[in-house]
Amino acid sequence: MSxxxxxxxxxxxxxxxxxxxxxxxxxxxxxxxxxAAATSAARADVAQLLFSSQKLSAADRHNLGPLTAAERQxxxxxxxxxxxxxxxxTRPLSMRVELAGLLNDVKPNDGxxxxxGLLERMNETLFxxxxxxxxxxxxxxxxxxxxxxxxxxxxxxxxxxxxxGPYTSAQINGGTFWTNTIYADEIFLxxxxxxxxxxxxxxxxxxxxxxxxxxxxxxxxxxxxHDDSCLLDVRCIDTNxxxxxxxxxxxxxxxxxxxxxxxxxxxxxxxxxxxxxxxxYLLTANHCFDSQTSATSLxxxxxxxxxxxxxxNVYPNRALFPRALGSTLLSTGTTSDYTLVQLNxxxxxxAVFLGWDGQTDYSQASGTTLYRLHHPLGATQFYxxxxxxxxxxxxxxxxxRGNFIYEKDVVSGTAGGSxxxxxYLADLSVVGQLNxxxxxxxxxxxxxxxxxxxxxxxxxxxxxxxxxxPSSGPTTCTPSTTAACMLNxxxxxxxxxxxxxxxxxxxxxxxxxxxxGFATSNFETGFFYFNSSSNIEMLIKILDQGNxxxxxxxxxxxxxxxxxxxxxxxxxxxxxxxxAKTYTSAFGTMAGSTDFxxxxx
Numbered sequence: 001m002s003x004x005x006x007x008x009x010x011x012x013x014x015x016x017x018x019x020x021x022x023x024x025x026x027x028x029x030x031x032x033x034x035x036a037a038a039t040s041a042a043r044a045d046v047a048q049l050l051f052s053s054q055k056l057s058a059a060d061r062h063n064l065g066p067l068t069a070a071e072r073q074x075x076x077x078x079x080x081x082x083x084x085x086x087x088x089x090t091r092p093l094s095m096r097v098e099l100a101g102l103l104n105d106v107k108p109n110d111g112x113x114x115x116x117g118l119l120e121r122m123n124e125t126l127f128x129x130x131x132x133x134x135x136x137x138x139x140x141x142x143x144x145x146x147x148x149x150x151x152x153x154x155x156x157x158x159x160x161x162x163x164x165g166p167y168t169s170a171q172i173n174g175g176t177f178w179t180n181t182i183y184a185d186e187i188f189l190x191x192x193x194x195x196x197x198x199x200x201x202x203x204x205x206x207x208x209x210x211x212x213x214x215x216x217x218x219x220x221x222x223x224x225x226h227d228d229s230c231l232l233d234v235r236c237i238d239t240n241x242x243x244x245x246x247x248x249x250x251x252x253x254x255x256x257x258x259x260x261x262x263x264x265x266x267x268x269x270x271x272x273x274x275x276x277x278x279x280x281y282l283l284t285a286n287h288c289f290d291s292q293t294s295a296t297s298l299x300x301x302x303x304x305x306x307x308x309x310x311x312x313n314v315y316p317n318r319a320l321f322p323r324a325l326g327s328t329l330l331s332t333g334t335t336s337d338y339t340l341v342q343l344n345x346x347x348x349x350x351a352v353f354l355g356w357d358g359q360t361d362y363s364q365a366s367g368t369t370l371y372r373l374h375h376p377l378g379a380t381q382f383y384x385x386x387x388x389x390x391x392x393x394x395x396x397x398x399x400x401r402g403n404f405i406y407e408k409d410v411v412s413g414t415a416g417g418s419x420x421x422x423x424y425l426a427d428l429s430v431v432g433q434l435n436x437x438x439x440x441x442x443x444x445x446x447x448x449x450x451x452x453x454x455x456x457x458x459x460x461x462x463x464x465x466x467x468x469x470p471s472s473g474p475t476t477c478t479p480s481t482t483a484a485c486m487l488n489x490x491x492x493x494x495x496x497x498x499x500x501x502x503x504x505x506x507x508x509x510x511x512x513x514x515x516x517g518f519a520t521s522n523f524e525t526g527f528f529y530f531n532s533s534s535n536i537e538m539l540i541k542i543l544d545q546g547n548x549x550x551x552x553x554x555x556x557x558x559x560x561x562x563x564x565x566x567x568x569x570x571x572x573x574x575x576x577x578x579x580a581k582t583y584t585s586a587f588g589t590m591a592g593s594t595d596f597x598x599x600x601x
Contacts, residue, residue: 025469026359026461030428031272032247032352032553032600044155044163052118052129053159053188055111060118061131061186064091064208071210074262084288085416087256087378088211088263090143091134098204099128099191100146106198116205117189124195132208133186138216139318140187141299142179143207143258148172149197158184162319171326172203178297180325181211181256183318209263211256215315215378230446232412234373234381236309241411242371242383244428247553250352251428253282253300253324254375255420257289264288265378268300269422271340271430272353273468280324280343281353281467283433284420285455286332288339295329295341302348306380315380322348331463336403336455337435339420340464354422356430356468358461363405366390370407370431374414374421384452385411386423392451395438403459405432406451413446423454431457477575482509484526486519487542487556490576491599495528495538498567503587506569510537530564537564542572547596554601558583561592574599 067075071089097116111120117130134140142156148169155165156179164180171177179189187208193201239245255266268284282300289295302322306314326344347353362368368388373381386407394400405423414421414434423432432454436442439450461468477485477492484493496506513527513536523543530537540560547555558572560583567587573580581598585591 025274027355027357027429028272028274028469029355030247030251030352031276031278031355033278033350044157044165046163048153048166048192049155049157049163049190050120050122050127050129050192051157052111052120052127052190053131053157055118056129056131056188060113061133062093062095062097062116062208063133064093064135064210066135067091067210075212083259083262083294084255084264084266084285084419085213085378086262087213087216087265088137088139088209090207090209090258090261090263092207093132093205096204097130098146098202100202100204102126102198102201106195121195126193126195126198128191129188130205131186131188132205134208134210135185137185137210137212139181139183139211140185141181141209141211141256142187142189142205143209144172144177144179144203145175145206146172146203147174147200148191148203149193149200151197152191152193152201154189154191154203156180156182157188157190158182158186159188160184160319176206176293176296178209178258178299178326180323181209181299181318183216209258211263213265213378215380230409230413231376231415232383233306233309233379234383235306235311237383242385242426244371244426245383247352248371248373248424248428249305249381250303250348250350251354252373252375252381252421253302254304254378254417255284255288256297256299256301257294258297259289259291259294265375265417266419267374267417267421267434269430269433270347270351270353271422271468272355274470278347278351278353279467280345280347281330282327282341282343283422283430283460284339284341285433285435286334286337286339287435288420290329290332290339292329295327298325298327298341298343300324300327300343302351304375304380330467333460333463334398336432336457336459338433338455338457338460338463340460340467342467352428354424354428354430356457356461357425358458358465358469360431361402361456361458362388362431363401363403363456364390368425369410370405370423370425372414372418372421372423372434374418374434376415376418378417382414382418383412384409384414386452389451392439395451395453399435399438399453403456404435405454405456406438407454409448409450409452414452433457433460477573479512481511484512484528484540486524486526486540487544488521490574491542491556492573492575493526493540493542494571494573495540496569496571497530497537497564498587501566501587503567506567506584510568530566537566538562538568538570540570540572544601555597556599556601557594557596558598559592559594562590565590572598 153166
């Protein structure tokens with residue numbers, strides 16, 4: 001074996017030995033900011049749309065009229081099967097509206113009425129537009145089924161300017177597809193496809209979802225009889241009450257979904273995973289939904305907040321807030337009333353992924369202070385502070401302490417639509433998700449005689465561990481001759497230098513100089529040499545000294561300095577988060593670096 005191969009194998013051996021798996025992870029902190037591991041929702045390019053709604057006459061538009069008595073009853077009735085808060089119903093169409101059976105040589109001139117829509121042609125592109133109105137609706141969405149041609153695009157929009165899409169053949173591929181919600185009482189569908197692919201179009205509008213609620217203004221919206229005066233909008237809370245409030249706001253989503261022909265809202269929250277890759281795992285309640293059919297219809301709206309406390313009763317335009325459409329059901333169960341899904345689209349780039357504690361039994365931790373943000377009654381984010389209680393009856397045999405955590409509301413409270421909202425410690429570690437209220441008067445959201453009840457995440461964790469804490473979880477650093485492990489073995493530092501007087505890439509590993517007395521719990525200094533252990537060429541410091549980034553997140557600083565003109569490359573890896581930074585210096589510069597926001601704490 002050649003000397004070069006021997007050296008290469010030694011380097012690979014060092015690299016492989018420098019990381020060892022930690023014990024199984026049952027606790028994890030939050031992740032600030034999304035690495036966008038999922039596909040982001042494509043932004044609609046309005047310049048690509050034809051916007052032919054104005055060409056549709058009143059007769060061309062499918063006006064479903066007001067809700068029928070049966071539909072109104074389905075929306076307003078209360079029954080034990082209710083999943084979260086009812087906000088809408090699906091409405092069938094009186095005629096078949098579809099895009100199918102076209103010929104490749106179809107040549108509409110000024111446009112032709114076809115299959116419930118308007119078909120137009122511009123050069124080699126066909127455009128099909130259909131409009132739908134449901135009286136007194138605060139919002140609408142469409143249920144589609146069928147397939148789109150490979151290069152086709154579909155959009156939904158309102159004449160108010162709200163636009164969503166493009167939806168492609170990857171999304172509309174033979175099953176049921178639910179569009180984004182349009183906040184208007186009229187919605188338009190525009191489908192674009194090439195004339196050459198016309199015969200491949202096979203798309204049907206199956207139903208229109210009519211949405212109205214107290215928080216979505218509509219003439220006939222049910223007002224309800226609950227006392228909600230105790231509920232506090234997030235904008236009426238400050239960081240003196242809850243220090244992590246600005247981060248918690250970025251983790252919560254309002255969930256719209258359809259089950260059995262009825263539209264509901266619940267609350268959910270993003271969860272971190274040990275790969276720290278921003279996969280959009282979202283936790284909610286099993287009683288909200290428990291099927292892939294409902295998960296497919298899921299639309300999550302993030303960071304839906306009022307402007308200020310004074311305007312807490314003025315609901316902002318929901319069309320302005322980021323959303324993720326569709327999800328995959330991963331796990332669900334009644335034992336702790338949980339559902340875990342993976343969103344089909346990425347969370348917002350500034351999202352926060354909540355940490356979690358899958359080990360500690362908080363159901364018996366009397367007096368423990370817990371927090372949540374939630375969307376009561378389909379409204380904006382509201383706040384609640386609660387305290388674990390061991391007093392009061394267990395609501396039913398299905399909700400035993402241990403599997404569930406009982407709390408007293410201390411500040412604010414919850415209501416319909418809050419179901420599924422994560423419950424967490426002051427450090428944003430999730431310990432449960434909301435099941436509901438229990439007590440002498442559970443229909444009164446402000447009756448302090450009631451308890452809030454949450455499914456215990458400790459019970460949920462074994463069922464979701466394969467996604468949140470897979471075996472390739474966090475690692476620790478093991479020191480070697482070329483790798484320094486610093487700041488309690490969290491950070492692995494490796495240095496390369498260029499073995500020549502030029503600016504070619506660094507190609508030779510530097511060696512660690514072991515020196516004692518240069519470390520505390522908050523900072524550590526490491527030393528490297530190239531050829532002689534008595535000749536230090538570089539030192540590096542890693543400090544936890546209270547620095548923060550531009551968003552107020554605590555950070556770890558990295559500082560290093562060189563005593564050589566050679567080109568140097570320094571790589572620092574945070575082994576608990578799997579992130580790394582590389583710093584380089586050019587030949588002849590005798591450089592260093594001061595990076596006070598190198599890593600999130």
